[in-house]
Amino acid sequence: MIATMHVPFVDLKAQHRALAKDIESAVHAVFERGDFIMGAAVEQFEAEFAAFVGSKHAISVGTGLAAIELSLRAFGVGPGDEVITAANTFIATVLAIAAVGATPVLVDMDRDTYTIDPGAIGAAVGPRTRAIVPVHLYGQPVDLDGVMAVAARHNLLVIEDAAQAHGARYNDRRAGTLGNAGAFSFYPSKNLGAYGDAGIIVTDDDAAADRLRLLRNYGQRVKYYHAVFGTNSRLDTVQAAVLRVKLPHLDAWNASRRRHAARYRNRLPKRVHTPAETAKADHIYHLYVIETADRDALQQKLRARQIDTGIHYPVPAHLQEACVPLGYKAGDFPVTEAAASRILSLPMYPELTEAQIDYVAESVADALE
């Protein structure tokens, strides 16, 4: 019997402690300047994030949800259009499609990667389909060659939901830069997290970038002159200042997550299903999701050993109460549904120690005995 040790699911305080001095001085500089809305740090962060992912433009917004919604609006998606996305996603992807007045069309996932199945997209395309929103779920890049081929065949837009995939690579390009636009969330626990809500959109499309800058800021290019019906979804200058301090560390943090994933894989018992790695992509393990038959019992036993875990997500989007009007039923997406009762997210964050990983792996082995 091994000694008990607390392993939190994520540890935002550990990351803050490591950067506290730099963050406090960056935030203090904003206080001193007083440029709280669309201040200097916002434009600086946008330029730095665009350079980081390798896109021409980066337009910051208030949340990841707004990043997806405004991307769809900027490319003209709206009422009467259908937009295809995965049933296995966080609800925000579906809400963003509905928010522009389009109809979300959900499809099943690939069994190995937990991301949208390009074959299922092809089967769901109809005369009203305008766009695909592939989700790089858990930090695993979608099979974008497959998705882009379907999009090209049917002349569809591709808006990547990269909310869980900051810095992940596919065919040596960063997630978010392969489609028409990529949407990111900086929710605090994301691989790159702000100290509150925040998001950004990346695109190489000049016209869409211009429209996004209008849409997020009351539709105005010049103050009090409103060109379109926009909204208020701007990145706070304070959040931009925090994100500027953190961005240079992102690749190293992702490398740590990948190291932790490799250690989990080596130490977890063989009967546990561990995440797949594919030849074309670098999974950056926003979440480390395993599968077992007795998921709920395993979760309880880990809790008894002070190991915090999560389930992402317990109910697939098509079976959520909010999605009843979309008309789906149990059995529509068997791959997604079968996984939902088996998946368990183990603790994963850059500051996790080898001792903690070994303790979690041993505890899983003991629990399954």
Ligand SMILES: Cc1ncc(COP(=O)(O)O)c(C=O)c1O
């Ligand atoms: C896949 C996915 N899409 C969209 C979002 C929405 O981001 P936010 O919470 O910043 O609105 C999130 C995270 O919350 C997410 O995980």
